[in-house]
Amino acid sequence: MAFKPKTQEYTSEEGGNKYTFQTVLPSVWAKVEDKITDKGGKLLLSVAMPEMLEKVVVAPQGLVLDDFESWTELEEVTMAAYRFQRKGK
Template sequence: MAFQPKQKEFKSKNGNQYVFQTIPNSKYLEMMDDSVAANGNPLVSKLYAAVLEHIVVQPSGLTVDDFDSLKELQEVCEAALTFQSGE
């Protein structure tokens, strides 16, 4: 079965609109591997940057510094990761 990306619209608690798009499992696993320190702890700065680059497709080109609040950054990235994992 070939990979078919899926999309989902997401509205943050602040009312901002985003569109998520799934990535192939191999890219997701690579992204997760790249976001873990040698001791096994997550590197959130790398993970969130990768989520914004690869899973959040609208608005395009977002970076972690484009968010006014850390709370919204966390909300969007965690929702995108949940969507990617199919939960």
């Protein structure tokens, strides 16, 4: 059974901007999870947000934190990407 990435179109409520999410390989995700959580399992936003933009948000490409006009939209999009990757749908 080979890995087949899944995609999802997402439109932010805050800005109405469109994004495309795509799942990553389980081996990649395991490393990401290790990197973005502390020893207690708490999500480290300063690490998690850039990782979601780099690995899960595939369109528009090359987004960084400072591309967002508001914290609200940044948080909304990166957390939606995180939930999408965790559930795979």
